[in-house]
Amino acid sequence: NFLQTDAAINKGNSGGPMFNLAGEVVGVNTAIFSPSGGSVGIGFATPSSMAKNIIAQLRESGEVRRGWLGVRIQNVTDELAEGLRLDKPRGALVAAVTEGGPAEEAGIQQGDVILEFNGRDVTEMRRLPAMVAETAVGAEVDVTIWRRSAEETVKVKIGELEADQLAAAPTDQRQEEVTPDKMESLGLALGTITPELRTRFELDEDTKGVIITEVEEGGSGAEKGLRPGDVIVEVDQEEVSSPSEVVEKVEKAKSEGYRVVTLLVFRQGDFQWVAVRIDQS
Template sequence: MPNLTHFAAAPLRNLGPALLVLAAACLAAASPATARSAPESFADLVEPLIDTVVNVQTSVTRSARPDGPGLGDVLPEGIPDELEELFREFLERRGAPDEAPAPRRRDNALGSGFIVDAEGYIVTNNHVIDGADEISVRLTDNTILPATLVGTDPATDLALLKVETDRQLPATRWGDSDALRIGDWVVAIGNPFGLGGTVTAGIVSARGREIGGRYDDYLQTDAAINRGNSGGPMFNIDGEVVGINTAIFSPTGGSIGIGFAVPSAIARSVIDSLREHGEVRRGWLGVRIQTVTPELAEGLRLGTARGALVATVTPGGPAAESGIEDGDVIVEFDGRLVEEMSELPRMVAATAIGKSVPVKVVRRGEERTVQVELGQLDEAQFAAAVPGRAQPGPEREDLSGLGLGLAELTEELRQEYGLTEELAGVLVTEVKPDSPAAERGLREGDVIIEVNQNPVGNPSEVAGEFEATREDGRNTATLLISRGGERQWVPLRVGNSE
């Protein structure tokens, strides 16, 4: 997995805001497939679109040292905040006079955007305008208009601006990114390195790329995207916006033919919500989920690895009210198959708040469908605690074949391991090196809450569930564990245990 680094907007002297830059990776060459021939020219397509794309200009006020260069002049662009703070403290220790206030200087930066409404609504990336004191927009005729920020959505890196003008502005049309196929032609227009009105063309290289965000579903393209293209549109061959150019994969910051765009299927609903509410309002299911691995699929009797495994159901949330339980595997949401865990958050977020949707789950090997009325997402809901079950009584057991030492929770053990009174289950007191338990990442201090979706309150119950797994002819048991306040499912092979 390459390292992800998010750079701040670059000053004008560096020609454009930096994009999200990923470290280089080696990619295997693939044999070319038969493709449609390139259009004879993109000129007729591009001509009416050029005027819909704008340059977004921002200015940021920064401190500068009175006795020498400012911090921004001596630090490399894109340095992490932690290192910047260390450098700042170092320079201050070198003797900045307290009585001399640091002067302020203004840095300018450039990005791209596009008009989505003739009344002056403009879409760009959040990272283009993040932290800006002033924002303005330059049209293709060099008219510069001050812009106000309507709203931002850091989760998808989108922002909506508004300019006031007495004329009707040329506007783009949204297209259907879901209709794009790998190999389809796309055109990007933007402001790379401050060179406005730049057109590049390429194909959709891949779909569904994830680069670290909760709602990632990026389109990948080989159309050249560089610094300053951030926030610019990606058009299909019908001249419709199917993506917002946001990031590149590059060892140098320049284009190597791997760029990423937020698909219009996500962007359109975000922009509509920003325009209507000034914020993004997303649907909320009220579950914490994890990936279903092949080992977990075996233990959960799924047949194949699919869906999203519910690690925790938030008390009082929509899922809890509908009867969804810890250990359920969500395989279908509102009539759409959930093939991968990462698909579910996007489906839920894009669903209208208050809508009642059918959710199909697999529970102990059997499918069932429940109706869930979605709530509204609130970040605080992710921190909701889930009460457990407490069962007193000291008991210890050594499952040597699995490399596990277990103990029933007592008040003394809770204090020793920093566990809350509400947490119930069986404490892992030892994990032997090179054991099956160690191979699956179990640690001392973990608390086993369930085995095979059955609550356990003492080591004997854990051992009994392992034995039942073997008697059923299965090699893998599924453990719901609590670690540091977070829950997750862990597959553990028990076939060779004593």
């Protein structure tokens, strides 16, 4: 969040104050856009409203402490909103929760959508990190989440963001026997995780879920970038451990008139939510 200005910002004044015509400091000069390195009238300043908290911390303790929630988040797209039964795209979707972090201790779960933080609406995903970082370490705040088609409010005690803090959280996972299955409605071939598939797709020993073994070209899964080796962990926020469970939950959503399902996908050590269109044919 920057203020854009046509005031000249160069090496001598970058980092200094930006004044308005009343002589008030409204920002801290930060950066310019320039093809040559000199000012071309496109500059950016950090708003004073953001700088105040940092200045106060530096005066008090000589260091800046930023709030930490302990989640990895992603945008709520139109299709994800439909799959999550939200009225419109809003909030921040929790893709992973850090073990032992403030969010986990407060009961926030993978698949929750954070709608409000400390009384402020989270209109889009990118707003949340700034809200959390600006919150005092140790403060207790109310967080409103969307979980399984209903709103809930939890109280979170904000932690301190450390340089080595991990965004994603490991989970306890188990191995399954193979039961390959085709799912035409999503254009996927599925299987349970066997030692052979684990070796073939280089999966960790503790990975669990249902593995995608084939992706039909032009199918719904291919449209969303799913590929062989991806592991489906949840369907519509419910865990799955066999191909039949995936098929059952997709068919249930289809029978209830839903056009998309949300899949929690594990790929190369990371989680992401994907909304996949159900082929009604």
